[in-house]
Amino acid sequence: MNAAFPAEALGRAVAATRGLVDGLFNTLREATPGHPGITRPPYGEGEEFAHRLLADRARELGLEVRQDAALNTYVTLPGRDRAARALMTGSHLDSVPQGGNFDGAAGVVAGLAALVAIREAVGVPPQDLTVMAIRAEESVWFQVSYIGSRSAFGILPEGVLDSAKRIDSGRSLAEHMAELGADVDALRRGQRYLDPARIGGFVELHIEQAPSLLEAGVPLGIATAVPGNFRYPDITISGEQAHVGLPRRFRHDAALAGADFATALDRIWADHEGRGIAMAATIGRFHTDAAIHGMTSVPGRFLMSLDVRAYDAAVLAALEKSVLALVPGIEAARGVRFDLGARASAPVGPAAPAIQAALGRHADAGGIAWQKLGSPASHDAATFAALEVPMGMIFVRNRNGSHNPDEAMEVDDLMHGIAVLAAWMADAP
Template structure:
């Protein structure tokens, strides 16, 4: 077996940025983590290559070159001051499962590849899942011109600097029809497994999302004594829109249509705000997510209705700005059944849960690749310094993955 705990500790050292972990996409942190994974993979005799999107493939060649490969993937970047395990645990798990199979003398018929996919987190370019989008030809138009949050270097330039070829990203780098399956392991992002007392869960679906990272509301600056009927207050318009979105969320949940609304940025302009000025400009961001494509489309239509109503009522202009989207990821029923059977052999009773987060698995599922996910217990959520995955829980998931791979890649 590979030294799983040592790898996790080395990843933590790479990303150390008190009070948490920062592994900047296409930066020193993600690059060093990629190098560590490649070093580990070569120690297992795996072939390491970098694709045109600068993602890393670590391949254990199967005995049948015609067999469709099995992919195990996740990411190594983090949010700013996040935790050590979001994404990275899944890459380590893939290598650990291969090491376990090798220790048992197993030889796969189909090749098994562990993917370390670039820039899953949307904080770096306002667009997430970039490694899997690049691999599957799902980058939106204009994506290569998006500026990095630190320094402003364009995405295409970042990819080229890390060994990729942005000129090749207008089409899929891999034929989805020639991928046997994709499975991703990820820490749980809500305390459902803590509540259930189980180390691992079978994921049913990941939400898709519609994101507007730079919403701009424009009203009129005015004196604080101005009567209400004369005001065009951009801040109050932002507050009204935020509360309207929360009411929509609660109504949808009451109707048993799961979704989520997140407003991560919400502020007047730093160079303009003052205690005695009615703000004429306000900015916010929006992440709107749901588990079914039709539901997500309906929610987006309702968003536009709310925007129009608030703008008219407040006498302001609301520009939603750039839009990005990720398709929902519904997991493959056959893989779910196979993982459940493997869990029974391991004396595990994993619950079946939706994931609150979108992941690279979404893009594989949307491309028609049979896709599955395992969620690992994590007490304190993710995207914060207090991620609390226990290595024993990760190893329980690795054991389940190992058994599943033996069945899938050995047929």
């Protein structure tokens, strides 16, 4: 830490942003209800409101505001050398259906508060400091990861603008973007707004999504990595619809084939856990076909989704091989056919050691307890890491997990996170 760094003044300036922080959260909660919780669909009314709220408040505070072709919002405190590599923070403003008010939004609110505090305590920083409010992070809606951050770098997957449909509307990503004024043609060309070479570092603040910090009794975590994943959002198992009295040897039961797959997947996970290899596997959808299922029918069609994640690229690749190798045996044993559907993936995002160390030093200097933490969830920070931008994450203690109406982050804990974030942005070389 720079010996001349105004730590005490910055701490007081961060504390003075408490009213700004509370006011933004209250407005977001009241304006984007989900009955219960909150709902801010990507490229929909709730997310758009949140972006307008951020932009309006930032302009009132005298900060620069811009948007890119995908309508990500950027709030900047200009630096003395505007050609220098910028330091960035931020997170997303969309939510899952009936989610909580803090997942994603906490990182954007924290970033805005950090800029206000830095301007008050430090004045003009050496380089630009930018908060990025990111679109469409929650992949549940379009079943594609990191839409906003990938758009900013011009690396959206081929064809996804037209192939990805929002689950509630059935309309394409391109249609939803265009409706709000996004430059879809620029996105089709792969035009980028962000240049990785122009970014000195990116730190994303986020609520924790497993109760690790709650269990440890500390307010903050400093990330070691964001997991990569592979996903098959629309797996279909086809068997043969039949009478409930059909003997087992004649059946082609798609539901039991799905159950075989699920239990075999769980055995793979248990084996990895027993060997100390961190991973997670989730079957989010798991059901018979409602159009034809019934109590007295053998299911001939079964639908499911798959998300598998790990912190090491080699582990992730080996996991996919093992998981896919389950399919032929189940097909043969049950007389069914698997159609895996489209595949999606995201790379592992390792946190930069220098940023981890700097965040830890600033937490220690402020007397804030913390621990190292691997993220259990995917985050836009991984997009930055994949493009070799130095990346870090700060996690804030949160009861009751996330992606539900009962997220219970304490704003006092968030203020500790803002203090560490602001110190990193103000003191980074």
